[in-house]
Amino acid sequence: MKTLDEIAGFHGHICPGLALGYRVSELALRELGERDVDEEMLAIVENDSCAVDAVQVMTGCTFGKGNLYFRDHGKQVYTFIRRNTGKTLRISVDWAAPEESPEETDAWKKYSGGDRSKKVLELIHARKSNKIKAIMEAPDEQLFKVSHEPVKAPGGARIYPSLRCSKCGEKTMEPRMRLLGGEPVCMPCSDKAQEGAKE
Numbered sequence: 001m002k003t004l005d006e007i008a009g010f011h012g013h014i015c016p017g018l019a020l021g022y023r024v025s026e027l028a029l030r031e032l033g034e035r036d037v038d039e040e041m042l043a044i045v046e047n048d049s050c051a052v053d054a055v056q057v058m059t060g061c062t063f064g065k066g067n068l069y070f071r072d073h074g075k076q077v078y079t080f081i082r083r084n085t086g087k088t089l090r091i092s093v094d095w096a097a098p099e100e101s102p103e104e105t106d107a108w109k110k111y112s113g114g115d116r117s118k119k120v121l122e123l124i125h126a127r128k129s130n131k132i133k134a135i136m137e138a139p140d141e142q143l144f145k146v147s148h149e150p151v152k153a154p155g156g157a158r159i160y161p162s163l164r165c166s167k168c169g170e171k172t173m174e175p176r177m178r179l180l181g182g183e184p185v186c187m188p189c190s191d192k193a194q195e196g197a198k199e
């Protein structure tokens, strides 16, 4: 299992979102078995927050491999499916951050207003560390609502032929092309042509 520090190496910083993604992935791996190598597992994520980077590094369900599906619902919900067994795990994050001190609330207000004084930064840093610690130490039941109801798995990653766009000449995956005057063009060129037609 990867550590939070290893994941931060990919993500760039340690933050509460990354810690949540760590906990989500840890549970997914515990329930569904080892990290994905070759698309045996897939993840459906319903947000594009920091947590998703942890999911990618830890579970091996990645954007590039095509077994990470992004549904832009703005929800902290993560569904994992193991393809061969159909076993599903839906994790809904339902966590209340620990109560913060009046000093922390005050520091956050100042920070949001652009204050970068040493005192404010120290409090902001402490506030963040406390959140991360609380997430890493909380039992699963305090962080998540979990269900195993089966979900229809999206199709596997597919490889399509590429054609040259008749406008810019760049190779483009065929199903993503549009027809312009009977010629295949890429989406950016199609959009540009349409904007031009409107003017």
Ligand SMILES: [Zn+2]
Pocket: 011, 013, 014, 015, 017, 018, 050
């Ligand atoms: Zn982050």
Ligand SMILES: [Zn+2]
Pocket: 165, 166, 167, 168, 169, 170, 185, 186, 187, 188, 189, 190
């Ligand atoms: Zn083009």
